[in-house]
Amino acid sequence: MLVVACIKQVPDTTQVQIDPVTNTLVREGIPFIVNPYDAHALEEALRLKDRFGFRVAALSMGPPNAEATLKKALALGVDEAILLSDRVFGGADTLATSRVLSEAIGRLNLREKVGIVICGKQTIDGDTAQVGPGIATRLGYTQLTLVDRIEKLDPLLGRITVRRKLEGRHETVEAPLPVLLTVVRELNRPRYPTVPMRLESAEATVQVWSNRELQLDQEGIGLKGSPTWVSRIFSPERQKGEIVGDGAADPAGAADLLVDKLLSRDLLVV
Amino acid sequence: MKALLIGEYRQGKLLDTTYELKAFADRLGADSVMLLVGSDSELPKYDGTLYLADAAKYGEYNPDQHKQLVLQAVEKENPDCIVFVHSSYGWDLAPRVAVALKAGQVSEIVALNEGAYEVNACNAKLRRTVTPKSGRCVLTIQAGAFTPSGEPQGTPQPERLELSGTASAIEFVGYEAAEQKGVDLSKAEVIVSAGRGVGKKDNVPVIAALASALGGELGASRPVVDAGWVDHSHQVGTTGQTVSPKLYVACGISGAIQHLAGMKKADFIVAINKDKDAPIGEIADVLVVADVMQFVPAFTAKCAR
Numbered sequence: 184m185l186v187v188a189c190i191k192q193v194p195d196t197t198q199v200q201i202d203p204v205t206n207t208l209v210r211e212g213i214p215f216i217v218n219p220y221d222a223h224a225l226e227e228a229l230r231l232k233d234r235f236g237f238r239v240a241a242l243s244m245g246p247p248n249a250e251a252t253l254k255k256a257l258a259l260g261v262d263e264a265i266l267l268s269d270r271v272f273g274g275a276d277t278l279a280t281s282r283v284l285s286e287a288i289g290r291l292n293l294r295e296k297v298g299i300v301i302c303g304k305q306t307i308d309g310d311t312a313q314v315g316p317g318i319a320t321r322l323g324y325t326q327l328t329l330v331d332r333i334e335k336l337d338p339l340l341g342r343i344t345v346r347r348k349l350e351g352r353h354e355t356v357e358a359p360l361p362v363l364l365t366v367v368r369e370l371n372r373p374r375y376p377t378v379p380m381r382l383e384s385a386e387a388t389v390q391v392w393s394n395r396e397l398q399l400d401q402e403g404i405g406l407k408g409s410p411t412w413v414s415r416i417f418s419p420e421r422q423k424g425e426i427v428g429d430g431a432a433d434p435a436g437a438a439d440l441l442v443d444k445l446l447s448r449d450l451l452v453v
Numbered sequence: 454m455k456a457l458l459i460g461e462y463r464q465g466k467l468l469d470t471t472y473e474l475k476a477f478a479d480r481l482g483a484d485s486v487m488l489l490v491g492s493d494s495e496l497p498k499y500d501g502t503l504y505l506a507d508a509a510k511y512g513e514y515n516p517d518q519h520k521q522l523v524l525q526a527v528e529k530e531n532p533d534c535i536v537f538v539h540s541s542y543g544w545d546l547a548p549r550v551a552v553a554l555k556a557g558q559v560s561e562i563v564a565l566n567e568g569a570y571e572v573n574a575c576n577a578k579l580r581r582t583v584t585p586k587s588g589r590c591v592l593t594i595q596a597g598a599f600t601p602s603g604e605p606q607g608t609p610q611p612e613r614l615e616l617s618g619t620a621s622a623i624e625f626v627g628y629e630a631a632e633q634k635g636v637d638l639s640k641a642e643v644i645v646s647a648g649r650g651v652g653k654k655d656n657v658p659v660i661a662a663l664a665s666a667l668g669g670e671l672g673a674s675r676p677v678v679d680a681g682w683v684d685h686s687h688q689v690g691t692t693g694q695t696v697s698p699k700l701y702v703a704c705g706i707s708g709a710i711q712h713l714a715g716m717k718k719a720d721f722i723v724a725i726n727k728d729k730d731a732p733i734g735e736i737a738d739v740l741v742v743a744d745v746m747q748f749v750p751a752f753t754a755k756c757a758r
Contacts, residue, residue: 196575278557308575311560316548325622328545349541355626410557414569415582424734430743437741438752444739450700450721451756
């Protein structure tokens with residue numbers, strides 16, 4: 184059985200800066216990381232490999248530099264890494280993205296039966312949480328979102344039991360394979376690559392598939408295949424939040440002003 | 454423009470967020486009909502057609518069946534948009550419906566802008582304006598972003614929905630309550646929370662000292678808990694506790710949406726952050742722009758005076 188982990192390279196949103204003049208994202212110098220939720224997806228795939236001996240493929244769609252992210256996946260122990268990269272895939276929204284990813288998973292399935300696809304619950308740059316479910320629906324796999332624990336997996340019977348994390352409670356459900364899971368952070372603690380594995384993976388190659396391999400109709404992919412488009416990206420205006428004093432230059436002065444504020448609202452007992 | 458609103462029913466109760474869907478439709482200037490998989494005893498106060506399916510029969514959530522029910526209502530009403538709340542329910546169901554209808558989806562809408570939708574990106578540091586190109590679209594709205602203007606009122610005209618088959622690939626096993634342990638922040642009147650801006654674990658006592666000077670409890674944001682600086686029982690946010698103290702002091706917390714969701718109901722919010730543009734500033738009442746480790750000791754000294 185093949186387990187596929189879908190991972191995306193994203194800008195480290197904790198370091199994203201806004202250009203104060205153009206009010207847009209500053210792209211230069213922002214480090215790229217594996218989408219944090221996808222790191223948990225990858226880890227779970229590797230744990231299934233450790234436990235059941237499944238083969239694991241890491242799959243990503245992105246620009247050529249996303250190869251770096253897949254190299255990291257190889258260093259962690261995935262058996263193969265595939266980058267879906269082509270100019271015609273660019274500008275895709277979630278519907279067009281799930282089209283390309285599901286086509287690639289379909290191709291992998293021809294070589295070796297895919298039993299489980301694992302995605303992060305969402306990306307930190309897009310926040311849509313639509314790509315995983317989109318893949319599941321297109322491939323006709325059972326979709327299980329917000330998974331925080333795999334309770335049971337029976338590869339022979341082809342059934343899986345998972346726990347889903349909902350608001351203030353958990354739900355346990357059982358479903359037939361093949362499944363697509365989207366996972367939350369509570370699922371596991373991702374491993375770090377060991378030095379020997381890092382060295383070994385330096386030799387390993389990431390397969391790059393363009394649309395020459397996938398042969399998708401261009402109407403359904405990229406910008407053309409996207410029913411939504413982002414017309415503007417900007418920094419939201421601050422509605423509230425009065426700045427008190429100059430906390431950097433004069434902490435004590437700002438502290439006095441803040442104490443006064445709290446006193447005037449009866450929030451401080453002196 | 455016509456909107457199909459998907460109400461939400463959980464643990465035997467109609468959820469109040471159902472009324473936010475109506476507020477959203479009103480803001481959009483759309484006519485609306487509603488669908489609810491719920492019960493006769495918990496009907497929404499809503500003037501209009503209500504497609505009602507029985508939760509006793511179709512579960513509080515069964516992905517396959519609920520999807521079929523939504524698609525039935527879509528066929529009857531031919532709506533321009535289908536609107537969900539961005540909860541675990543809408544999270545799972547909306548994309549299934551979108552792909553089945555080959556419709557575009559816009560997730561977690563926080564505002565409207567001349568026919569386009571505004572959504573957060575990059576931890577709410579940025580906003581995107583998204584325009585659907587396809588005729589029909591599936592939308593999810595952020596809970597709390599579209600609040601109803603008054604008390605909901607009205608009487609729905611229920612129309613029953615039934616499915617011919619009840620087969621589903623997913624078998625429901627059971628629910629269990631999330632484990633609650635340690636500090637109960639939900640009852641605290643004052644909470645002082647540590648975020649990544651505190652720098653390192655050794656600095657956490659400085660924040661705890663402010664909490665005790667203010668007579669409150671220590672809270673924490675997710676990265677701080679993940680790093681093992683503070684125990685999970687202190688975590689505030691969607692994966693931690695939801696709190697509503699009189700005073701909330703956020704120390705070095707940038708304000709990820711999951712954190713904001715857990716504390717935005719606080720009466721008065723003080724944010725201490727180096728970055729004056731951090732999203733926490735959007736909901737804070739006052740903001741001190743400073744390094745946490747420089748400012749907090751000075752502030753604690755004044756409070757303890």
